[in-house]
Amino acid sequence: MAGNDDGLREFVQARYVDLLRVAFLLTGSAHEAEDLVQAALVKMMRRWHTVDDPLAYARRIMVNQHISWWRRSRREVVTEVPPDRVVHDLAEGVVLREQLQAALQSLSPRTRAVVVLRYVVDLPEADVVAILGCSLGTVKSQASRGLAKLRDVLQRAEGIVLNVHR
Amino acid sequence: MFIDEVVGRSLSELADGVKPMPDPYGRAVARLRRSRRRRLTAAVAAATMLAGAAAIVPGAARQPQLPAADAGSGWKLMQQWAQRLADSPVRGQVGQDKAFVADFAGRVLAHQQAGAYRRQWTVKEARVLFVDDIGPHRVAFVAFVLTTPDPKTQWPHASAWFRAPKGASAQDLADPSAVSQIGDGLEPTAEQTLPDGGVYSIGLAPAQCRYETAPLPLANVWAAEPTGSYIVRTPQTERAEWWRVVCGGVVRKEQPAPSGPFLQRVTVAELSDAVAVARGQVDPEFARMNILVAEGYATVGTPKLLWGGRISGTEAQDGHTYDGKALMTVMRAVRGGWAGMVDIRYDEPTADGSTGAGASFHVESDPLAADAVLAVHLGQQTSTVFVLAPEKAVTVRALDEQGRLIAQKEVTHSTVLFKVANPAEVTFEAVDANGAIIGRAKTAQDFARLGVLDRFGEP
Numbered sequence: 168m169a170g171n172d173d174g175l176r177e178f179v180q181a182r183y184v185d186l187l188r189v190a191f192l193l194t195g196s197a198h199e200a201e202d203l204v205q206a207a208l209v210k211m212m213r214r215w216h217t218v219d220d221p222l223a224y225a226r227r228i229m230v231n232q233h234i235s236w237w238r239r240s241r242r243e244v245v246t247e248v249p250p251d252r253v254v255h256d257l258a259e260g261v262v263l264r265e266q267l268q269a270a271l272q273s274l275s276p277r278t279r280a281v282v283v284l285r286y287v288v289d290l291p292e293a294d295v296v297a298i299l300g301c302s303l304g305t306v307k308s309q310a311s312r313g314l315a316k317l318r319d320v321l322q323r324a325e326g327i328v329l330n331v332h333r
Numbered sequence: 334m335f336i337d338e339v340v341g342r343s344l345s346e347l348a349d350g351v352k353p354m355p356d357p358y359g360r361a362v363a364r365l366r367r368s369r370r371r372r373l374t375a376a377v378a379a380a381t382m383l384a385g386a387a388a389i390v391p392g393a394a395r396q397p398q399l400p401a402a403d404a405g406s407g408w409k410l411m412q413q414w415a416q417r418l419a420d421s422p423v424r425g426q427v428g429q430d431k432a433f434v435a436d437f438a439g440r441v442l443a444h445q446q447a448g449a450y451r452r453q454w455t456v457k458e459a460r461v462l463f464v465d466d467i468g469p470h471r472v473a474f475v476a477f478v479l480t481t482p483d484p485k486t487q488w489p490h491a492s493a494w495f496r497a498p499k500g501a502s503a504q505d506l507a508d509p510s511a512v513s514q515i516g517d518g519l520e521p522t523a524e525q526t527l528p529d530g531g532v533y534s535i536g537l538a539p540a541q542c543r544y545e546t547a548p549l550p551l552a553n554v555w556a557a558e559p560t561g562s563y564i565v566r567t568p569q570t571e572r573a574e575w576w577r578v579v580c581g582g583v584v585r586k587e588q589p590a591p592s593g594p595f596l597q598r599v600t601v602a603e604l605s606d607a608v609a610v611a612r613g614q615v616d617p618e619f620a621r622m623n624i625l626v627a628e629g630y631a632t633v634g635t636p637k638l639l640w641g642g643r644i645s646g647t648e649a650q651d652g653h654t655y656d657g658k659a660l661m662t663v664m665r666a667v668r669g670g671w672a673g674m675v676d677i678r679y680d681e682p683t684a685d686g687s688t689g690a691g692a693s694f695h696v697e698s699d700p701l702a703a704d705a706v707l708a709v710h711l712g713q714q715t716s717t718v719f720v721l722a723p724e725k726a727v728t729v730r731a732l733d734e735q736g737r738l739i740a741q742k743e744v745t746h747s748t749v750l751f752k753v754a755n756p757a758e759v760t761f762e763a764v765d766a767n768g769a770i771i772g773r774a775k776t777a778q779d780f781a782r783l784g785v786l787d788r789f790g791e792p
Contacts, residue, residue, distance in 0.1 A: 179358040188348035197351055208361035267347055286341035287348070317340045 175212060178221050186225055192283045193233045195272040203229055226288070227298045230280045270320040274313050281306055282313035355677070355690040359712030363779060407790030412489065414521035414585070414789045417539035418462065419476045419490055424537065424563045425465030433503055434461045440507035441475055441495075449509045452517075454491050455480040462523075464506075467533050468567055471501040474537055476519050483517065490519035496527060521789040522578055524591045534566040534591050542580035546590070549573040552667045566590065575667075577786075587786040607638040612724065613746050615641030616658055619678065636662045639673075639700060639707070640721050642746050647677055647690055648715040655679040659748075661707070661721055663700045670697040673777070675709045675719050690715075694777035706763050706774040710756040718751045718759065723772045726763035734758045 183204065190200035207228040211218060218224045271279060277299065284295045285306070295306050354360070423434055442459040444450055458478040465472060477491040494514040497506045505511065514525060527533040536544055544564040545555040552575040558564045564576065577587040608615050620638055644659040657680050663673035676691045694709045706729075707721040722729050722744050729749050731739040739759065742749045753759050756776045763772040 176358050179361070183353050183357045184351075187351055187353055188345075191348045191351040192344055200351060201354055205357070205361050205364055208357070209365045212361065212365050267343055271344065271347075282340070283344065286337050287344045289341065314337060314340055317343070321339060321343060 175208075175215050175221075179208065182222055182225070185222075186229065189226065189283055189288060190229055190233075192271065192287060193229065193276070193279060195268055203233055206232055223294070223298070226284065230284070230298055234276045234280070266320050267317065270317050274316060275309075277301075278309040278313045281309040282317065285310050286314070356692075356712040356715075359715070363712075408487075410792065411521060411790040414539060414580075415490060415519045417541060418521055418523070418537070419460055419478065419519060421462060421540035421562065423461050424463045424560075425472075427466060427471065428461065428464040430464075434464060437461055437464065437473065437503035437507055438475070440503055441493075444507055444509060445477060450493065450512060450515065451509075452491065452515065454483065454517075456491070463535070463537050463563060465565070466499045467527070467535065467565055469499050470527055470533065471497045471499050471506055472525070472527070472533075472535060473506055474523055474525070474535075488518035492516045492519045492523065494523075494525045522586060526591050532566075532568065532571060534564075534571065536564040536576060536578075536591070538562045538578045538586075539580065542578050542585065545577050545579055546574045547577075549575070549667060550665055551669060583788070584786060585788050603635050607636065611638035611641055612721075613640045613642035613748070615660065619658055619660055619676075636664045637701060638662055640747060642748070644677055644719070644748065644750070646750055647679070647711065648717045648752070649679070649690060655681070659719070661709075661719075666695060670695055671700050673700060673707065673709070675711065677711070692719075692779075694779065696774070696777045698774075704763075704772040706761055706772040708751075708756075708759070708761045708774055708776045710776050716752045716754060716756065718753055718756045718761075718776055720749050720751060720761050722747055722749065722763040723765075725765045725771055727766050728764045730762045730764060732760045732762065734760075736760075 186204045186207070187200055190203040191197060194200050194203055204225075207225050210228050210232075211221065211225060271282070274282065280299060281295055284290045284298060285292065290298075292303060292306050292310075296303050299306065423429070428434055438459045438461045441461075442456065445452070445454070445456045445459065454477060456477045457480045460476045460478060461473060462476055463472070463474040473495040475493050475495065477493070479489055479491060482489045483491075493512055493516065495506050495511045496513040497508070497511045501511075513527070521539060523537045525535045527535075538544060540562050543561050544558040546558060546564070547553055547555045550573075555577065566572075571590075574590045575587065576590050578585050604617075604620070608617055608620050611620070615638060620641060639661045641660045642658070643656070645656045646654045647657065647659075648654050657678045659675060659677040661673060661675050663671045666672040672693065672695055674691060674693045679690075690711050692709050692711050694707075696707065699705065700707055704723050705721075706723065706726075709719045709721075711717045711719055718731075720729050724747060726744050726747070728741055728743055729751075730741045731751050731753055733739050733755075739753060740751055742751065744763075751759075751761075758776075760773060760775050762770050765771045
């Protein structure tokens with residue numbers, strides 16, 4: 168068991184930034200990331216005394232909450248101008264970040280979660296399966312699709328020669 | 334380097350810039366409390382309704398009852414309302430010209446199917462939901478009915494706003510250059526603002542609904558709009574107000590008007606004025622950031638800078654104390670009283686990456702009054718209370734609920750920090766050099782920001 172509320176406070180102190188980074192990659196927005204982590208913490212507070220692995224539990228809540236939010240309250244993406252205008256005067260690094268961010272957000276929430284948990288958090292596939300509640304095959308295929316999309320962005324933007332055979 | 338390593342590294346770098354807002358633990362505790370309060374309120378409301386008080390909105394009994402929504406997710410419920418919007422008749426005076434509408438719809442559909450709007454949706458129908466001349470513009474809103482829901486987003490509709498000069502032909506209005514806003518979905522309501530020598534605002538709801546508006550500062554006296562299910566504001570009719578959408582007697586959406594004067598940015602002159610009248614030593618850049626980020630939707634007018642300066646010994650959530658700069662701002666709250674914020678930026682980040690602390694608060698009395706005492710609890714994780722005292726105060730006393738003295742401290746630059754066990758129960762008294770009490774206040778309440786409602790996803 169994780170202990171009492173003081174333990175939760177210590178957990179927040181130690182892990183908040185890690186959770187926030189994951190949340191940011193899931194949501195694509197610093198504001199929504201804060202909201203997602205805060206929502207997860209509130210859920211944890213309600214059952215803190217029953218939580219065995221707080222970090223895994225928090226990640227699971229965040230991922231599932233995010234997918235649930237997306238399903239329930241996704242908002243149309245509105246653009247003020249026709250969409251294919253190109254901004255030429257931004258620094259390359261900014262362009263890459265924007266393209267990578269856009270590519271990440273273009274993935275389905277579940278695929279995005281797989282990519283983030285697998286390659287940023289560096290969780291084993293079995294742990295990703297446990298968090299998402301899906302099959303190993305699903306995790307593998309979604310990871311593969313997600314990687315392919317992000318790889319394309321990175322290759323176009325950086326000209327990186329990537330070794331895809333591993 | 335392998336692809337998964339490159340992606341992992343790149344994504345990690347992408348998230349590097351994300352920094353936590355102050356006091357994450359305290360905010361979570363506060364959120365939990367608000368959540369419990371909402372549940373309690375909902376339970377009371379449910380009990381009240383069971384007791385027979387069913388009129389949620391005045392006039393509800395006169396509204397046609399909508400068919401009960403199928404049980405399902407919020408997404409499905411929201412889509413049912415979006416479908417009602419898509420099925421609604423054309424609104425607007427020009428929209429009553431059936432020949433014009435048919436011509437315009439046909440041209441829009443043809444352009445979309447030819448890819449002229451540069452979107453790849455497979456559209457089977459373009460439904461014109463609004464057309465009118467508004468000021469110097471001819472404005473239209475169109476819902477695209479997709480052949481099948483978008484495989485990625487699952488939206489069954491898309492939408493677009495068009496704008497051309499007043500009196501434009503259907504051909505000109507449908508031209509790709511007239512697209513002013515395009516959306517990959519269709520929500521239950523659509524709003525558009527057109528700045529052009531003043532702001533023109535348009536809101537569109539399903540035909541079963543009506544718009545109501547309420548003027549600031551209280552935004553609680555609602556009146557139905559004569560146009561019913563849509564609303565148009567021009568520079569001549571614009572005012573600081575909130576809008577809400579009422580469907581079948583139920584408030585489905587409530588929000589500030591999309592372009593009220595109260596949402597306008599603070600000017601440089603206003604900022605200079607605010608800095609000039611603030612007490613203490615205000616860091617102008619810090620003040621600028623605070624004022625510019627002040628959101629207008631729950632507050633009215635220009636933020637007032639009350640005080641700025643250095644602050645020492647703020648207890649952070651890690652239990653250590655930090656020095657930094659601080660600022661206190663206040664604004665009139667939309668539904669009465671004043672909303673304020675204390676923002677503290679540490680000189681150095683804490684071990685867990687927090688860069689500062691802060692707290693919002695709400696008081697009923699005028700914080701600009703000469704005798705105002707403002708006592709703000711700096712978050713649930715700390716016992717620290719920040720007190721801004723009147724200029725003539727030399728000491729501040731902290732008293733418990735029975736009026737017994739807990740602590741007394743000297744004022745430095747109008748401020749003092751206390752550490753008290755139960756901040757919400759403490760009263761602070763400001764005392765001048767003659768020993769006279771010149772101001773008194775309890776610790777201010779949290780400012781639960783008046784929320785923008787969106788209940789189209791609820792049964």
